[in-house]
Amino acid sequence: MNKLQFSCLLAFLGFITLANSQNYNFESLVIEKDSEVPVDNALVTVENTDLIVKTNADGNFKFTRSIPYGEHVVTISKEGFETTYFLIKSEENKQILIDKVELEITKEEAKRRNKKAKEDYKIAKELEKERKAKERLLAKQEKN
Numbered sequence: 143m144n145k146l147q148f149s150c151l152l153a154f155l156g157f158i159t160l161a162n163s164q165n166y167n168f169e170s171l172v173i174e175k176d177s178e179v180p181v182d183n184a185l186v187t188v189e190n191t192d193l194i195v196k197t198n199a200d201g202n203f204k205f206t207r208s209i210p211y212g213e214h215v216v217t218i219s220k221e222g223f224e225t226t227y228f229l230i231k232s233e234e235n236k237q238i239l240i241d242k243v244e245l246e247i248t249k250e251e252a253k254r255r256n257k258k259a260k261e262d263y264k265i266a267k268e269l270e271k272e273r274k275a276k277e278r279l280l281a282k283q284e285k286n
Contacts, residue, residue, distance in 0.1 A: 168230065169204035170240040172197045172218055174247065181245055184220040188230075209238065218243055222251035 168188075172181045180201025187194045188209055197203045209232040219225040223245040230238050247255070 167204060167206055168209055168232075168238040168240075169202065171242040172201045172203065173242055173244055174223075175244040176247075181220060181223065184218050184223070184245065187217045187219075189215040189217060208232075218245060220245065222254075223247055 172184050172186070173179060174181055180197070180199070182197055182199045182201060184197040184201075184203075185194065186197065186203045186205075188205070191210060191214070193205055193207060193209060195203045195205055209230070211232050211234060213229055213231050215227055216230055217225060217227055224247070226243060226245055228243070230240075232238060
């Protein structure tokens, strides 16, 4: 990721809001950029700490331990997706809130999905062809 992409990502994530709260949780939702489908089992890491969690089946993650005060780079990664980085700022008596984080699929994953879709389409066409042949055979048998 070059500096321009990183800067654009930070600008995009400008919706990071810090709200007054007595807990120090950090939570959000991870979705696939184009489809907005939740991304499960993505690894979410607060760099230079031992804070690591995975997203659940609904794409949600939640850090329940305090994040050290200061700015931190958060990394979200999963096979088949481009790794995403963004900054958070942890302050005393503030909760870190991020609406959602979007992950883009890799070019290789896009090719794999496209190939699978084509294969699935071929299979569906063959099944439809077989179904029609069976219908014709049944109709022919009923006439006799």
